[in-house]
Amino acid sequence: MLKKILFNFALAFLTFIFSQIIIVIDWRLNLWPALIAYLLMIFGLEKSFLWSLSAGFLFGLFSIFPFGLHLIIMYFVVTILYLLTKNFLTNRSFMSFVVLSIVSSLCFQGLIFLSEKTLVSFKLLDKILTFNFYDLFIYLMANIIFIIIAFLITLKFTRRLSASVIE
């Protein structure tokens, strides 16, 4: 079990470092929400939790927010996604992936902004985040495109989705 945790944490750490390249190109290309949704759909709850908590831990170390906030947000995002997959998006269709990616992205951003608003109102943080619908749109599109590409690659090169998609 420990080996599994360490292996997944190491992979998440490398992905986290790699994501810096994408963030420098455009800060709206934060693809973690879509990645978490993809992991949940393909590999299940356990792996999704391992990755999201690893990411939450690393975000906490390299974030202007108090440590732990990203961990809690990631925990809630995965929980919401899991409940969706169990109750509504029960099949692993193309649309399920897209919807899950959108929900994941919106939940992540929504919780970040809600947390910032709360911290600012309690004077624990200065208002520093910027929000506009254009940026949100680009961010959502980037996550949708990422999950579509991931879906197509999985469909083409693995058998994980072959039972869910009619050729």
Next chain:
Amino acid sequence: MKKSLSKNYFFQTGLIVILIIIAHYLSISKPLENLLIFISSPLHSLGFDWGHNVEKKINPLFNKVNLATENASLKNKISELEKQLSDLKIFIEEQNLINAQNSYLQAQKINFVNAQIIAKSYENNPFIYLINRGEKDGIKTGMAVVNENGAVIGKIIKTNHSQSFFLLIISTASRLSASLAGQSQTSGIVAGTHNISLELIYLLKNSIIKTQDLIVTSGQDNYIPPGLIIGEVGAIVDEKKDIFKSAEIVSPANFKNIKTVAVILSKE
């Protein structure tokens, strides 16, 4: 049975989250965190450099898409640039002032620490950067960050043991107290406008200010000494309906490709 197990799994994971947070605030996980920060610093820096290189290559490709629109806007820009060129000539003369900044800092016995930008923040603000200096180097939240020419480019917003975050002053979220060089009674707040430029706001109506006046820090912010160069006054906006005057500020700093900065430590 299955349902209770899954509930239990969520409970266990939630408990792990809480334990991780407690371990952090009790400094139990500090060695692991410091190790991760130590390992990630060079990797982050590498990622940051690669990202910059890719950005440089990608940007011209995107620009080619709208050549016709770009051509029209470029024609407009030419006339604008001609005007700016004459401004720039004057501004170059003022570089002497900037060069004098270093000797000023030394004369005032203001210590500074050089730092390297290692990453961009993952937060929803493209103007937050991570530098490789932190509390162990004497950096505190609120200190000024200057570029190689001594012009203020940002403000420290969070510090860790070995790393710090700073916010560029062109961000709309940034606020910095400023005044006219040599006339501390003419003061206002420097704020970022549209995330691309600077503006001096809350200037009193009766304050005397003219184009090309030098704007410096006023010293009213904690840990920021007075007299650090922010920029020079551009266009002045003084409308009757407004209570305050405002002025555009032209900064000598290039906010695009910053890699090394200096953090001004507080006066001894």
